[in-house]
Amino acid sequence: MAATRARGFGRAAAAVAAGAAVALLAACGGGSAEDGSGGSGGADGRALPTLTEEHAPLRDLAPDGVVIGTAAAGGGHFGSGNDPFQVDTDYREIVGAEFSSVTPENQLKWEYVHPEPETYDFEAADDIVDFAEEHGMAVRGHALIWHSQNPAWLENGDFTPDELRDILHDHITTVVGRYAGRIQQWDVANEIFDDGGRLRDEENIWIRELGPEIVADAFRWAHEADPDALLFLNDYNAETVNAKTNAYLAFVEELLADGVPVHGFGAQAHLSLEYGSPGDGLRQNLQRFADLGLATAITELDVRIELGPGGEASEEDLERQAVYYRDVVEGCLAVEGCTSITLWGFTDRYSWVPSWFQGMGAATVTDSVFGRKPAYDAVAEALGG
Ligand code: XIL
Numbered sequence: 001m002a003a004t005r006a007r008g009f010g011r012a013a014a015a016v017a018a019g020a021a022v023a024l025l026a027a028c029g030g031g032s033a034e035d036g037s038g039g040s041g042g043a044d045g046r047a048l049p050t051l052t053e054e055h056a057p058l059r060d061l062a063p064d065g066v067v068i069g070t071a072a073a074g075g076g077h078f079g080s081g082n083d084p085f086q087v088d089t090d091y092r093e094i095v096g097a098e099f100s101s102v103t104p105e106n107q108l109k110w111e112y113v114h115p116e117p118e119t120y121d122f123e124a125a126d127d128i129v130d131f132a133e134e135h136g137m138a139v140r141g142h143a144l145i146w147h148s149q150n151p152a153w154l155e156n157g158d159f160t161p162d163e164l165r166d167i168l169h170d171h172i173t174t175v176v177g178r179y180a181g182r183i184q185q186w187d188v189a190n191e192i193f194d195d196g197g198r199l200r201d202e203e204n205i206w207i208r209e210l211g212p213e214i215v216a217d218a219f220r221w222a223h224e225a226d227p228d229a230l231l232f233l234n235d236y237n238a239e240t241v242n243a244k245t246n247a248y249l250a251f252v253e254e255l256l257a258d259g260v261p262v263h264g265f266g267a268q269a270h271l272s273l274e275y276g277s278p279g280d281g282l283r284q285n286l287q288r289f290a291d292l293g294l295a296t297a298i299t300e301l302d303v304r305i306e307l308g309p310g311g312e313a314s315e316e317d318l319e320r321q322a323v324y325y326r327d328v329v330e331g332c333l334a335v336e337g338c339t340s341i342t343l344w345g346f347t348d349r350y351s352w353v354p355s356w357f358q359g360m361g362a363a364t365v366t367d368s369v370f371g372r373k374p375a376y377d378a379v380a381e382a383l384g385g
Pocket of ligand 1: 075076077078105106190236268270300352
């Protein structure tokens with residue numbers, strides 16, 4: 001399993017490094033508030049304990065063989081030259097201290113890693129993978145086939161089907177091959193079904209131009225490029241049993257029957273207080289994939305809250321949010337083979353939510369100065385702390 005392998009590459013050394021990072025940050029007086037969002041505080045104005053104060057990091061609380069991860073912030077809504085993972089040293093140190101897995105939030109998406117037909121840019125992704133190795137962390141690679149964040153040269157390129165096949169084959173071979181043995185899980189196919197359970201055969205350039213069989217080829221090519229990596233399907237609104245996950249289940253069964261190297265199913269878990277917690281439905285759903293022999297994972301967990309007029313989340317909502325986080329972590333841990341849980345960012349300082357969902361925010365486990373919200377404690381407890 002990926003988790004076992006990640007622990008294999010230097011967990012003891014990493015734990016020392018992690019402890020040192022926390023101590024260092026504490027000595028420096030904690031996180032900076034240069035983002036202008038004010039001091040750390042709960043909804044009632046009380047200061048929250050911060051990630052920069054000494055505490056047991058999440059990675060040490062997780063059961064053996066389970067990794068707890070975060071997205072490494074950069075690209076996407078940050079704009080170019082502003083990658084928090086590169087420029088915010090407090091943030092970066094917390095990533096290494098607190099987590100045992102990392103996912104480049106945008107840095108391995110086509111528009112970043114393959115910006116021109118003949119150009120690959122691995123700078124940001126290399127930095128994350130090197131960092132992960134230094135800190136004994138696993139890496140999730142994200143994503144190879146997707147309908148979003150593709151470069152214009154690809155989407156508007158007017159390529160023949162044969163050319164497109166070659167482009168995808170070259171991309172997968174180059175990108176997966178570069179990190180062979182260093183990225184343990186890949187989201188090979190991201191969001192290929194819509195909520196009704198229909199393949200996205202119009203939005204997704206690969207499926208539209210090359211047919212659904214291209215998904216199986218992508219898995220085969222990724223497996224050739226790194227036979228040790230676990231290869232995943234991944235989607236949102238895929239936490240519970242519903243039309244979308246039923247479609248995935250049927251799709252996986254077909255892939256397995258055809259001998260396609262598919263190894264895992266990822267539920268992103270971009271949740272909202274509006275829609276209710278998946279509750280025990282998460283366990284029930286993931287168990288269906290586990291029963292087929294697949295690994296499962298929580299890949300992009302966050303829980304967005306409708307903010308009040310002052311841009312604040314109420315204390316009551318923060319408590320409700322904690323229940324969602326707890327439910328998801330507990331649901332995953334109840335399923336054998338669900339050994340990777342990734343938060344889509346750990347601080348509201350950098351969450352994608354406010355720029356994507358109007359009026360929503362406060363979706364992560366710490367506030368904008370790394371103050372630990374009830375959701376952080378819920379994750380820690382659910383992991384076993
Ligand atoms: C998001 C990033 O967090 C943003 O920075 C970016 O602007 C858009 O994409 N599903 C996924 C992720 O698979 O890649 C998305 O990440 C969130 C939804």
